[in-house]
Amino acid sequence: ETGVTQTPRHLVMGMTNKKSLKCEQHLGHNAMYWYKQSAKKPLELMFVYNFKEQTENNSVPSRFSPECPNSSHLFLHLHTLQPEDSALYLCASSQVSTGDYGYTFGSGTRLTVV
Amino acid sequence: QQQVKQSPQSLIVQKGGISIINCAYENTAFDYFPWYQQFPGKGPALLIAIRPDVSEKKEGRFTISFNKSAKQFSLHIMDSQPGDSATYFCAASEWAQKLVFGQGTRLTINP
Numbered sequence: 321e322t323g324v325t326q327t328p329r330h331l332v333m334g335m336t337n338k339k340s341l342k343c344e345q346h347l348g349h350n351a352m353y354w355y356k357q358s359a360k361k362p363l364e365l366m367f368v369y370n371f372k373e374q375t376e377n378n379s380v381p382s383r384f385s386p387e388c389p390n391s392s393h394l395f396l397h398l399h400t401l402q403p404e405d406s407a408l409y410l411c412a413s414s415q416v417s418t419g420d421y422g423y424t425f426g427s428g429t430r431l432t433v434v
Numbered sequence: 435q436q437q438v439k440q441s442p443q444s445l446i447v448q449k450g451g452i453s454i455i456n457c458a459y460e461n462t463a464f465d466y467f468p469w470y471q472q473f474p475g476k477g478p479a480l481l482i483a484i485r486p487d488v489s490e491k492k493e494g495r496f497t498i499s500f501n502k503s504a505k506q507f508s509l510h511i512m513d514s515q516p517g518d519s520a521t522y523f524c525a526a527s528e529w530a531q532k533l534v535f536g537q538g539t540r541l542t543i544n545p
Contacts, residue, residue: 410478421483422468422481425470426445426477
């Protein structure tokens with residue numbers, strides 16, 4: 321496995337369900353990110369983790385709960401979501417300490433809330 | 435101040451033509467300006483990036499032009515090919531943290 325891997329690729333959940341999105345990076349990066357991509361809107365930064373510590377929560381509702389157990393794995397726990405939360409959720413990683421600013425994105429999880 | 439404004443929203447170019455996408459920003463602390471390319475069903479992929487100490491960067495058919503005083507930067511795709519059809523995002527960040535993205539441009543190259 322190389323790059324950034326996200327699972328599942330597609331997820332349909334009811335508003336009362338609890339589910340988790342998983343992201344794994346195989347690049348040795350030390351920062352990981354969750355972005356939300358909705359139709360006709362810019363990619364929205366949700367959370368930033370540097371060296372496993374959360375450094376940014378971009379006013380995200382508490383029904384989204386991130387977890388970063390180590391520098392290679394990132395989870396997004398979902399509960400009691402709303403239909404407007406339906407979107408593509410993208411994970412990305414980067415190496416912030418070397419001056420290489422490029423983000424590597426996964427292919428995303430397409431979430432549909434019914 | 436954190437916004438990056440991108441135009442046009444959609445663009446159709448004939449094969450072999452030049453595709454031009456523009457972005458503008460307000461935050462003068464931004465010091466990194468990448469462009470990402472996204473195909474359907476895939477995440478965005480880094481295409482080319484520039485720092486504000488240079489006015490132009492070229493990689494193959496892709497060129498970024500950067501105007502610091504106007505706070506604008508643009509992507510030029512020379513000799514556009516059907517395989518270039520994708521959605522393009524400009525972005526900006528301060529010290530590599532918290533990339534802020536433009537709204538995206540859907541580019542279609544007609545054969």
